[in-house]
Amino acid sequence: MRRVRGGGAAAAARPEHLAAHARLVKSACPDAFLAATAMRGYLRACLPLQALLLLRSLLPRAPCLLGNSFSLSLALQASSAALSDSAPAVLGLGLRAASLHARALKSGFAAADLFVRTALVEAYAKAGRADLARAAFDEAPRRDVFLCNVMLAAYVARGEVAEARKVFDGMRERDLVSWNTMIHGYAVSGDVDMAREIFDGMEDRDAFSWSSMMSAYAKGRRSKDALRLWREMRAACATPDCITMVSVLSACGDMGALAVGTEVHQFVESSKVAVDVRLGTALIDMYAKCGDIENSLIVFHSMPSKDVLTWNSMIIGLANHGLGHDALSLFSRMVSEGLRPNEVTFVGVLTACTHLGLVSDGKKYFSSMGAVHGIAPKVEHFGCMVDLLGRSGHIEEARHLIRDMPFEPDAVIWRTLLGSCRIYKNVEVAEEAMAKLRVLDPHADGHYVLLSNIYAQANSWEGVAEMRKTLRREGIQRIPGRSSIEWQSATHEFVSGDRSHPRSKEIYEMLEEVMDRLRQAGYRPMTELVLQDIDEQSKERALAEHSEKLAVAFGLLTTPARSTLRITKNLRACEDCHSAIKLISLVYNRKLIIRDRNRFHHFSEGQCSCNDYWTDQKLPDEEQKSQERERMKTQLAHPIIGGWRTSHLYKSGEGVLSTWWLPDLVQVPRQGPGQDESVAIGVA
């Protein structure tokens, strides 16, 4: 059965179908046509059990209904649709696929009917009986493209794309659905290139074809290819629909491609495609992941209906931008509006606490998961807690949590603890974590670099040399850092020391100028972070040519004065780059928004919104915090975003105030859909 789009829960049955139902119930002699009409009405309204109940009530007076191919195929559809949510009721009615199959066989006519056959194969497949589905398919006296397509989809749903391919290759006739199902089949089995081969072999394509290919790239995290496909699609004048756009947006978020994402949003608004919950959520997620939390909030507040994924995306987006208090207040609003949070919600809530250093709040949320919300914490929640405890200096408590948790700790957990040891220069626990990591994830380069940095900070130069040797001895490949920046709707990507860009010469000239001005402003390169065994000057050079600095230099070169630079990085921000970029924001009077592997850094006026939470700077003391609060009061006349007050942000009792840049939200220069002028969003 095709689900009613956008309805989600059961939409109302259409009046004419309800009237048909009423007439049937009253009539002495139920007729098959009316019964089919009423059943179809219930199916369309996602009320399959009602369809079955109707049929059941009619059967004593009209047993012929089960020998009738119309009502029989509808009964099969209803039965498989109802099985997932009302299994006991369906079983009690005796109208499962097997009994309906038996009824069909009693009247040879119905068993030979292609509609009945198709519904039968689908019903068996949906009940998880691939063997019976295949048998029903093989027993079909003849086959058409619909029947084969259902068999294809059944194999694809089980992840058996090779079997699907055999059916596909054996088909005399194929339609768009057959081809599209194969694209999807290869996509879910992870074979994106085969999906593309199928896609390329098609004579005609429809929105399903493009969407399936797009989501194949998006799921395989081949976002560059997804964006290329989007351009191809636009060039081919094919019409994207809501679902296509969800997939493109997911690729934009992955790449940090704000310009393309904004273009897609504009397209959504101009094409009058209805923005359903999923598309809205995809937009929220895209804007947040591209560093544009303002537009993310605008979309969130504009959505008339939201589900748990919508709230999660917004909560996680805010948390990753260091707006933890907003994330937490959104969480309580979500709960007070009666939505049930899920596991992912708590990942966002705990991340918010970590980025703010709210240890006791984090513990409360963590224990409320089971106690209040009935959600068992999973390994990622323990991971969040290890991060929260470790990062705030409670390394022993983090160790105990790892020891006592009901899971075998994975590499991520130990790596998190290692990160905390780096902040607090705890060599002993770092070595313990490293010992575990050498077993659990021996080939990842990041651990060795982290431990080396810990040794360097503890002035243990033998330790640094040892790490260098280990890396070489075990042939561990360093993952190159990559930073990208969008310019003129294209993504420009840099690796360390990159000279491949067409404007490389200018970029290096700009870089030189930048480094000169930074040195004058007091910048000192952190050469102790460089792992290669090279002289001091080469180390300085290596640091200066880090991918983030190249991307910044390119940005300074190509964008107008005072505009914001947005950069996306594949690894954690390098500490030297972090301090250099803070100074750049001051010296060049620029805002820079940098997305690293797991959060955002908003640089402005020599500071970063992360408050250096990942470096060895401790949380600010009370005096600093109260000064900060005083400073904020003078800046706060206003903030209401979509009717939602954010002034509570500055009432923080604990942890880091990382939201000093927030008053910008009041006056958002909106480059987004539809308009270029500044849009005041101060008043709801």
Add this chain to the structure above:
DNA sequence: GTAGGGTTAG
């Protein structure tokens, strides 16, 4: 009677 979509610890 058949096919495609959104959130997740470091």
